[in-house]
Amino acid sequence: MKQDGIGFGENTQHKYMALIRFAVLVFLCTTPIVIGQKLLRVCYYSSWSSQRNDGHALLPEDIDANLCTHINYAFITLDASGTEIHTEQPYDLNLMKGLTNLKTKNPALKILASLGGWEMGSMKFHKMVESHANMNKFAQNAIDFLRTHNFDGLDLDWEYPAARGSPAEDKHAFSELLKVLHNTFDAEKQRHHMTRLLLTAAVAASQWRTEQSYEIDMISRYCDFMNLMTYDFHGSWENMTGPHSALYSDDTLSINYTASNWEFHGAQKNKLMIGLPFYGNVFTLVNPFDNGVGAASFGGGDMPYYSICQILQHGRAQEIVLNKERVPYVVFGRKWVAYDNVNSLREKVDFVKKRGYGGIMVWAIDLDDTHGACGHKFSLMKSIVHGIKQNGAWDSG
Ligand SMILES: *[C@@H]1O[C@H](CO)[C@@H](O)[C@H](O)[C@H]1NC(C)=O
Numbered sequence: 055m056k057q058d059g060i061g062f063g064e065n066t067q068h069k070y071m072a073l074i075r076f077a078v079l080v081f082l083c084t085t086p087i088v089i090g091q092k093l094l095r096v097c098y099y100s101s102w103s104s105q106r107n108d109g110h111a112l113l114p115e116d117i118d119a120n121l122c123t124h125i126n127y128a129f130i131t132l133d134a135s136g137t138e139i140h141t142e143q144p145y146d147l148n149l150m151k152g153l154t155n156l157k158t159k160n161p162a163l164k165i166l167a168s169l170g171g172w173e174m175g176s177m178k179f180h181k182m183v184e185s186h187a188n189m190n191k192f193a194q195n196a197i198d199f200l201r202t203h204n205f206d207g208l209d210l211d212w213e214y215p216a217a218r219g220s221p222a223e224d225k226h227a228f229s230e231l232l233k234v235l236h237n238t239f240d241a242e243k244q245r246h247h248m249t250r251l252l253l254t255a256a257v258a259a260s261q262w263r264t265e266q267s268y269e270i271d272m273i274s275r276y277c278d279f280m281n282l283m284t285y286d287f288h289g290s291w292e293n294m295t296g297p298h299s300a301l302y303s304d305d306t307l308s309i310n311y312t313a314s315n316w317e318f319h320g321a322q323k324n325k326l327m328i329g330l331p332f333y334g335n336v337f338t339l340v341n342p343f344d345n346g347v348g349a350a351s352f353g354g355g356d357m358p359y360y361s362i363c364q365i366l367q368h369g370r371a372q373e374i375v376l377n378k379e380r381v382p383y384v385v386f387g388r389k390w391v392a393y394d395n396v397n398s399l400r401e402k403v404d405f406v407k408k409r410g411y412g413g414i415m416v417w418a419i420d421l422d423d424t425h426g427a428c429g430h431k432f433s434l435m436k437s438i439v440h441g442i443k444q445n446g447a448w449d450s451g
């Protein structure tokens with residue numbers, strides 16, 4: 055090794071270099087972006103996407119097995135007693151098999167079964183948590199179901215405890231349920247020397263719903279992680295336009311505010327997955343020339359990103375980015391649509407890294423440009439993966 059004028063001997067130089075390496079390591083480990091930090095990428099896959107006849111159907115085998123670290127199969131449901139798992143569609147079993155087969159392409163990939171969803175509502179979960187006997191029975195049935203179908207865990211998507219017909223005491227009962235499931239999964243692991251089944255929950259983000267439905271510290275204790283549904287902050291059920299997935303806002307309806315609120319109430323940061331929508335919320339304008347944020351609207355719905363990108367590409371509309379909220383919207387005819395694109399998603403990924411959250415969640419992988427209709431297959435998901443890899447804050451393991 056060439057000596058320079060400073061005059062260290064070889065040995066001294068090694069020690070000196072080791073010291074520098076150590077100092078660099080200490081520096082890196084105490085700054086928010088940690089080398090080797092593994093941000094999770096939890097992707098929902100909706101079973102009904104397999105049945106689309108608009109040229110955008112997505113089958114499990116067409117999903118790149120390295121885009122997500124976890125894929126949640128949406129949804130499985132419950133029988134009337136709330137203790138038995140049901141698959142409702144004839145295609146469920148094939149799709150489940152297709153998803154779990156992706157593990158042969160990426161052995162680190164985890165596949166979870168997501169139970170519930172908006173359509174199933176609250177009452178069957180209410181039945182389940184009515185007694186400890188029911189909860190225990192469900193826990194055993196869940197293990198049977200998950201192991202039989204080669205899943206790695208269970209994602210609870212109760213929308214929502216203590217709401218939509220479920221009484222106020224279900225806020226606490228939900229914590230009890232998670233405790234029972236956690237303990238039962240743990241016991242199974244001990245007994246059979248297997249990898250413990252994962253336990254996660256999709257949870258509402260807004261402050262009022264959070265207060266109504268969740269004991270945050272308990273949920274955070276028993277879940278491996280929580281999928282924060284940080285979208286639908288505004289939608290066609292209101293009478294004026296507004297972005298549904300703002301990163302920041304002057305009110306409480308943003309990722310920044312709601313994630314901080316979950317943290318403040320005891321959620322472990324590394325267990326928070328920030329939800330990112332691959333769809334826009336659509337509003338019908340009362341007056342197409344009054345088309346800013348807060349313009350009068352009636353009705354609407356939602357729109358997959360694969361449709362939005364085609365509208366933009368055909369030059370029928372111009373994207374406008376909201377300065378504070380950091381998300382775009384687009385107006386075409388009487389339609390006003392707020393959504394996320396590669397840039398807004400990258401900013402959100404940077405936010406997640408800077409804040410030290412556990413990762414991101416996506417609703418849903420099948421709403422991405424899965425067929426490359428606008429040029430690049432899975433452009434949104436790839437942008438997220440790329441954003442996470444940057445600055446070394448990622449490892450592929
Ligand atoms: C983000 O949220 C925090 C906590 O509520 C708030 O103090 C801060 O001003 C917000 N940041 C922005 C840019 O709105």
Ligand SMILES: *[C@@H]1O[C@H](CO)[C@@H](O)[C@H](O)[C@H]1NC(C)=O
Binds near residue numbers: 293294348349350351
């Ligand atoms: C929307 O409804 C609220 C009350 O429900 C009302 O105060 C407000 O003026 C309405 N806004 C528009 C743009 O129609």
